[in-house]
Amino acid sequence: MSGAHRGRHAVPPARYTACQTNEIKGMRASQFHISTTKETPNDAEIASHQLMLRAGFIRRLGSGLYSWMPMGLRVVRKIEAIVREEMNRAGALEVLMPSVQPAELWEESGRWEKFGPELLRLHDRHDREYCVGPTHEEVITDIARREIKSYRQLPINFYQIQTKFRDEVRPRFGVMRAREFIMKDGYSFNLGEASLQESFDSMHVAYCNMFDRMGLEYRAVEADSGSIGGAMSREFHVLADSGEDAVVYSTEGDYAANMEKAAVVSQGSRGEASESMASVDTPGVHTIAELAAQLQVDESRCLKTLLVQGTEETPVVALVLRGDHQLNEIKAEHLPEVASPLVMADAETIKAAANCDAGSIGPVGLNVPVIADADAALLSDFICGANENGKHLTGVNWGRDLPEPEVRDLRNVVEGDPSPVGGGTLKIVRGIEVGHIFQLGDTYSQSMGATVLDENGKPQTMMMGCYGVGITRIAAAAIEQNHDERGIVWPMAIAPFEAVICPINMVKSDAVREAAEALYAELLAAGVDVLFDDRPLRPGAMFTDMELVGIPHRFVVSDKLLANDEIEYRDRRQPESEVIARADVLSRIV
């Protein structure tokens, strides 16, 4: 085609080259904006928030609202570039949808009602209702139903990288949980489950590629798919001690799951009853810890009984767990007998149902349905509340002193539990959720009428998958995982600059200036994204700044070193610097 049209141009058209963010490489510090602080802002709680503020990456505008400053934006752009490349490589197509969305679409899907106050709603001058998009299922489904008419156009996967707004109850931790944030959201449209599974699998691979390239330690875990139902769902967590989620993984095999989802495999069998049931006085005992301490027994021999809201037929349900175990609320609210979302019974309800206060409830003689966790059901000669304030029962046995309970998996897994898949035992670590992929099925396509004609000319509702990545959250998560007492330690792929040149006393030494300029030119030519710190700063201030900002490679140029044709090199992760030959510079980074 170029040949056919060339003749129409008096001058040959310019040759367009690929333009990616990374093409704009290099910077002189004197031409940039670096604003670091020595002191930690007092409202920043976690390391990433503190360091991003101190290093001048972000500035707060209002609650949950942050501006990205030039240094920080470089990180965001690099993360975006990696995400974009991996999405494109997986065959997804980039679009850009409006962030303001008409209410009508949300009414069609039913979410205008369902999505509570987290949805920021607004009116235009004609008093029409809109929302600022927290996500884009409605818009993309609207696009798909207009654009996609034939099964021949499927499968197709659209994505965008865009600002989202969620009116979080409590924004915190800086950009980790902001109200406005940048997200990559993608949506696949498929004909049939098998095709959906293929799209899902390809996204799983793409996500692994992204996080691998970013140099992050992460885990893909099984997750609860929420109200949508039994569809496939995977969360991607960056591992960091400050993470808000508990991630469970097996010491052997690939099993990994969110704590919410991790299944307990109950083992062992119930012992013989050897004691007879007796009542003991336990004045002032309200917790399992107090009970175990007073009776000199292990918490695992005690039962805790929680009353929760049930259904219309049985408004109150008792959930029974071993004293040392924690209730898994997600598992509980999935039970048909239990209200969803889970609501703990209030003091009045407890009084009415058990005739006592919260610290003294027990399953014996309790006139509500009793559902026991599998491990609680295995206990014999156990201790539990007597449904009378200040009293507990000892030597209690299922089947003898009270009916056998309904048995379910109700608890959180604990470290050392057997893995439900593939052997090994479970470990628990903290994670920050930075990605989530799941199969939506036909939830939106059904309610919004997104169909295609199949090969028989029959309309078929498309299946959908939904794939999210928290771009700005990744920046924060990467810092949580990679920092030390001096500042940030960026992985190379998402560092604001890959290397920095620090000249010593350049204002006085033309030799240092010339050598630093030459090194800058050489690194740029080699394609290194390098910052030339040409500010007239003393060395200490310069080093401290660059370590706070977290640039992975540092080259120091000084008269002393130049005399031997040497450069000092320091890897940000290493405790010491080393002197290397001038000629070896490139070998350290490229």
Added chain:
RNA sequence: CGGGGUAUAGCGCAGCCUGGUAGCGCAUCUGCUUUGGGAGCAGAGGGUCGUAGGUUCGAAUCCUGCUACCCCGACCA
């Protein structure tokens, strides 16, 4: 939305208890010196003390309302 806390210069804080007209460190600006781990000296600029009202001769300080922000519990990338 419940519970707790804070609001004084760009940032971090003192002053408040016991009212008398605002101070320290960092940062900023000027000059000189300094230059391998956040330099020193000298000087300068910058605050209607969150906001509205009340008490008082007089309020940063005492009282009341409001607002904003932060922290702890139910949501999510």
